[in-house]
Amino acid sequence: MSRDAKNLLKGLAFLSPWLVGFAAFTLIPIALSLYYSFCNYSLVQSPLFCGWDNYRQLMHDDVFWLVLRNTFLYAAMALPGGLIFALLLALLLNQKVPGQSIFRTVVFIPSLVPTIASAALWLWLLNQKLGLVNLVLGTIGIHGPGWLTDTRWVLPGLALMSIWACGNTVVIYLAGLQDVPRELYEAAELDGAGPLRRLWHVTLPMLSPVIFFNLVIAIIGVLQVFDAPYLMTQGGPNRASYFFTYYLYDSGFTYLRMGYASAMGWIQLLIVLAMTGLAFWSSKKWVYYQGK
């Protein structure tokens, strides 16, 4: 046997767990899902080919458009809100002051809390009459809304909860901040750049790959939001927090429309790909890679 063939066999032997797993738990399911998406499939009977019916129905399904709208509205609040708030926190936590490690711990811990627990907690925090959020708002003279009971406020309420748990993002930013070469700040300071200009001309460009990484992770995550609305509002009030993945779950496992759910799955995959692609494409204009 040639050396190349031997190496290949050795390599594939070590990769074999993943190769089998990839085929069984990713490739076959993805292919099946594509097939189901063109079928009428209720689990009780075997899949019945129906062409583009599911996709055509989706296009005329008001609920589908509603969950799409809700998901994107929520993303428009939670995504930039979380990324910017996390960046501000990271900049703050990167200052060299005594006791900083305590603050870092405090900021990180909310991201550890399982959604099931944070859902219960925030259900209580956002309670209209007795919740802490409205009590705090009350002390500065603001009459807080019924966060989870008012169709206009449920998405901001859920976004607020997701922003509270942004510790992961903060840690990734912090690691990035610590990689920025000191010399750049010193040079900028010598040139007379104040803190804001150093932030704008040194920190942000050097941090842009990390910001980009966090953006991509956030895009993939935000389309999958399920736990919080399922546990806290059951998609309500009046379906105002009914999200994409929630409707997909209901289509498949509540209404047993596996074909319909699969078609939604494929649309979700395409949206994720398109948004990530868009992020990659735009990144050429705003992400700065050192040494390239």
Added chain:
Amino acid sequence: MEKSVKRVRGAGVILTYAALLLAGGLMVLPFLWLISTSLKTVPQTMEYPPRWIPNPVMLKNFSDVLRNPRANFALWTRNTLIIAALTVTGVTFSSSIVAYGFARLKFPGRGFLFGLMLSTMMIPFPVLMVPLYTIFRWLGDHTGIQWLGTFRPLWVPAWFGSAFSIFMLRQFFVTIPDELSEAARIDGCSEWGIYWHIIMPLSRPALSVVALFTFMYVWRDFLGPLVYLQRASQFTLTLGLQSFQSQNGGTSWNLLMAASLLVIAPVILLFFLAQRTFIQGIATTGMKG
């Protein structure tokens, strides 16, 4: 902290502290509220304005939750720990084998397969949820071994590696000097021997990151158990807490908060025990690979 680093001075320090206190306060307040409520009586939770220090301190709330006939915390914890143990062992073991192949062996097609593996991380779980369900159902109908309604769909896939863990371990394995492997090869050590006797013992920090993250994933997972588990006797903590919550919906906030605290506490304890592993692990994921 490096001594040479110029520290923030004067008004800067005060401003920084003010901002830090504000931010830290916002993050911590919900927890204090959680603890405070979990120790209150029901009428006290309804008081307006509320008081932060409960009087009397109802430690009894916790035993009420634990002894509640509709909440079987011991069983839910046991179920979660069984799934976690099987998943953590499986992910750590299989991912390290695959990561070894990606990091320490040279063969045609390696780059392509690595890229393929990374791209699978972008596939949202909801997309796979429906077909996986039908696959597990089919397996149950055709092999005589039931999958749905058992723990199997939750832990068996873990034994085939997880893309995220393989990536993490691979990043670590490539930093181990090649000379170590070469020397062992000259001594006639097999590839498996190098993996098991040289690379694995050197990789404890990375392996613990993977184990820890996997454990956290299982502890938090809700959608997976929701789809695959059917009977209350199999519920994990997250599913159990949900059933407890929907039975007590909105009525007794004190018990709900006590139950939530019981689920959060182990995670926070774990964080304090393994703080460094956590932070380093997350920081690595953000590094340009």
